Amino acid sequence: MNNMVDFAFPYLLQFIREYTSKVDDLVKDKIESQKEERAKEKEEKDLNMYAQLLPLALPAPPMPGMGGPPPPMGGMGMPPMAGMGMPSMGPDLMPAFGMGGY
Template sequence: MNNMIDFAFPYLLQFIREYSGKVDELVKHKIEAMKEEKAKKEEEKDVVLQQYMYAQLLPLALPVPPMPGMGGPGMGGGFAAPPPPMGGMGMPPMPPFGMPQMGSY
């Protein structure tokens, strides 16, 4: 049995060396991919933070520039003005307590 191990040992060493080299290469690529993904997320976060800072510096009278992915002008988000108040002091007229209004049945 010792003679067989003597003949197989050099091939076994070569196989282990090649296999460990391939594993090391895969691990290196995985680490690089993770670093690139992390850098990309940080860059996106920085862009958003810069947009928020820019929006805070603008005077309130100027419109805020559209953010990426939010659509351009006319893309939703337009709200109508509230109806004008009825009655005095911005409140609708109220009926007297306990008496229903005529025609509200």
């Protein structure tokens, strides 16, 4: 019987080494998946906490013609009036009326 154990012992050691390495890999994968799951839960929890700080709905921007302040007149329309209904004579308007640029 002693000779059979001597003959089978190297194969038994190889089998045990392969088996333990497979179990170690499975344990490592399980630990990594648990870490990823915890990180995902923490991220989701942080996102939910941030969402609680936000208002439920932001006010809509005012629609034209529905009240609110008028839109700015950036260079469009009539020039600003100075007095007596006459347009002001700023440096940008003088050449338009023929009063400058000699």
